[in-house]
Amino acid sequence: EPRAGKPARVVPRGERSSNAPDLLDNLQVWFEHDYDTRLIHSNLAFPLLRRLTEAGDPVAKRVYKKEIIKRYENGSTATREFLEAEGFLRYLTIDEKLNLILDEENFAALVELSEEIPPFEEKxxxxxxxxxxxxxxxxxxxxxxxxxxxxxxxxxxxxxxxxxxxxxxxxxxxxxxxxxxxxxxxxxxxxxxxxxxxxxxxxxxxxxxxxxxxxxxxxxxxxxxxxxxxxxxxxxxxxxxxxxxxxxxxxxxxxxxxxxxxxxxxxxxxxxxxxxxxxxxxxxxxxxxxxxxxxxxxxxxxxxxxxxxxxxxxxxxxx
Known part of the structure; x- marks a missing residue:
């Protein structure tokens, strides 16, 4: 049985095809296993996780953030630029983002710098x-x-x-x-x-x-x-x-x-x-x-x- 209060089928309307039952079965299994990204193709999992995160699903949000971090850490420069430019890093907390893009020394220095700057006005x-x-x-x-x-x-x-x-x-x-x-x-x-x-x-x-x-x-x-x-x-x-x-x-x-x-x-x-x-x-x-x-x-x-x-x-x- 699917988890209580959660939809069993997440295929967007209009995207079903002749093999939709198999796809739905895969999505059902994926859903029941807390959105384990190893169970379905990443090109499908990533946008679905984004939609579920924006819909307020806490499990999807946790998995989505891990997927963003993994793609950033293992990706090419072009991949990292894409993730930054398209706003994917905004789903991370400040600490998560800075830990991802900076080494330990620079992260610590930035935190220290923030403590040295007094409140100020902008415009x-x-x-x-x-x-x-x-x-x-x-x-x-x-x-x-x-x-x-x-x-x-x-x-x-x-x-x-x-x-x-x-x-x-x-x-x-x-x-x-x-x-x-x-x-x-x-x-x-x-x-x-x-x-x-x-x-x-x-x-x-x-x-x-x-x-x-x-x-x-x-x-x-x-x-x-x-x-x-x-x-x-x-x-x-x-x-x-x-x-x-x-x-x-x-x-x-x-x-x-x-x-x-x-x-x-x-x-x-x-x-x-x-x-x-x-x-x-x-x-x-x-x-x-x-x-x-x-x-x-x-x-x-x-x-x-x-x-x-x-x-x-x-x-x-x-x-």
Whole structure:
């Protein structure tokens, strides 16, 4: 006999065929064995489990979640992308989802990070969602590689202090902290040695730690909309830096080492207090664009005349 209160036949209306009795018998057995997915073809079991889960069947929900986890763990990258994109992971609890997509170290770091972030508003509304759920909802499939977070977006959270737990994401390649209220960065920020992009736009930074020059892999750095007065004297150590955006600050002078940025293509320095430029800027043969509007130059810098004669066309914006 079927379980009390449960339907014996779950074949959707209109899908019966000449072998429907055999199919129904198989479904009856499947039903009586708590939806054991070994008893019918997975291509049939999976959508049926989804329908039963959405109908409120607790046994189906438990089996369905196990099936989702199994397919994610054993599936190809394409399979995982499909499960994520089609919303299958929403049937899992936050803990189940994070345990599935992250390794133990990254999961623990994310939990710790959620405890460091104070309540905040989004579009004028206080976020009453637990912070861990908010963070999890903003992690995309492409933000993870080998069960480790490689991109972390913490922008517009009104952070006044740099969360120390960020430093535990050792595989991080992109860190976005724009639109916060950070006044300083930790000296050991270089623990994030794999960083390629660092977004610090629109904070309250006045100075930068020397360790920021230790990022061998850094390619893009946004420092615009802060209160920075001096660039680091060893900024030239960032050998792979391609773009440096430091508009709308209080820069008074550029260090000579900036001329060691051999791969720099975009150098944005508008809206600062610069009165002169290092003559060695002429060494930046990879430069494609330099912006210098709204600074304090008395006359057109001589070095720009030489840069204009580079073989490769360079765009120069200056008042």
């Amino acid at each position: 004028g509304v206080v976020i009453d969602l637990p912070i861990i759920e908010y963070l999890a909802s903003h992690i995309k499939f492409e933000d993870i590689k080998n069960r480790q977070i490689i991109e972390l977006n913490l922008w517009n959270l009104k952070l006044q202090k740099f969360p120390r737990s960020i430093l535990k994401f050792r595989s991080l390649e992109v860190l976005n902290l724009r639109n916060n209220k950070l006044k300083e960065l930790p000296e050991d920020i270089d623990k994030l040695s794999n960083l390629k992009e660092l977004w610090l736009s629109n904070n309250k930074l006045v100075s930068l730690p020397d360790s920021l020059c230790n990022f061998n892999n850094l390619e893009h750095m946004w420092l615009d909309e802060n209160k920075i007065e001096f660039l680091l004297k060893n900024i030239g150590n960032l050998k792979n830096l391609k773009s440096l955006i430091i508009t709308n600050n209080n820069l008074k002078k550029l260090p000579e080492s900036i001329c060691k940025l051999k791969k720099i293509e975009d150098l944005l320095l508008s809206n600062n207090l610069l009165k002169e430029l290092p003559k060695c800027l002429v060494k930046l043969k990879s430069l494609r664009y330099i912006s210098l509007e709204r600074n304090k130059f008395d006359k057109y810098p001589e070095v720009l005349k030489k840069i204009e004669n580079f073989e490769n066309e360079i765009k120069i914006d200056i008042d």
